[in-house]
Amino acid sequence: MDLDGTDNLLALAVQLASDAADLLLEGLTRDRVVVTTKTTGTDMVTEIDQASERLIVDGILLARPDDGILGEEGTDRVGTSGVRWVIDPIDGTTNYLYGHPGFAVSIAVEIDGIISVGVVNDPLHGEVFTATIGGGSFRNGKPITASTQSNLANALVGTGFSYEAERRRRQAEVLGKVIPHIRDIRRMGAASVDLCSVACGRIDAYWERGLQPWDHAAGALIATEAGAIVGNLDGGEPEFDFCLAGPPALFAALRDLLAASGAAGA
Ligand code: IPD
């Protein structure tokens, strides 16, 4: 697809994320109702998660009826155009439920299987992060870059925890081994925003095990285009088993520390 095609996809993704973000803000003024839980009792879905996904999916289908769509709240549509949308209608649902800052709408677009567009809209902070492949990363239209931190001892590192109790316990054990070697840890509660935080250097690095494609697709492109390395422990693409993001000067040292701390099995 040519540059214009990518730009058109970006424009649509930005518009749909903005419409969904307005819906999230409006929903904050009402009682938030957990309609169901998914993988565990702490993995919640509100009616706004579902309404946000519906809004985004309807908007995509109206503009681009031949595209595929994967959404966290159940959309799984095979397309014929070579373009697939990967949507997290609210990333950070626990924050959202509490009205706590740190939730976002995350939309990525794959072209022929390659993530080519990413948009993360964090409405409470008024921040829209965007990236296109090869085109750099932006916050509210201004270019952003990842930190240049090279010293593990001075690195501020984000992470996240699974909804599954036993995995959480293992992740907390890993944390206990990692934290003596870094500046400090942050657990904000939305993987997409964490990756954008790496992209703009307000944390140095981030790791998490157990992410789904909709958690990391947009944020990983935004972090990569901002100069960070995003991958798994073996040097491959970010995946369920591992997502690590950090500046080139820090990545290997943090990867080695995480591996030595048992993060791969946590
Ligand atoms: C979750 C958030 C959280 C991360 C979890 C994700 P959700 O997504 O991104 O920060 O730690 O792994 O599942 O459920 O709020 O969309």
Ligand code: CA
């Ligand atoms: Ca998510």
Ligand code: CA
């Ligand atoms: Ca979600």
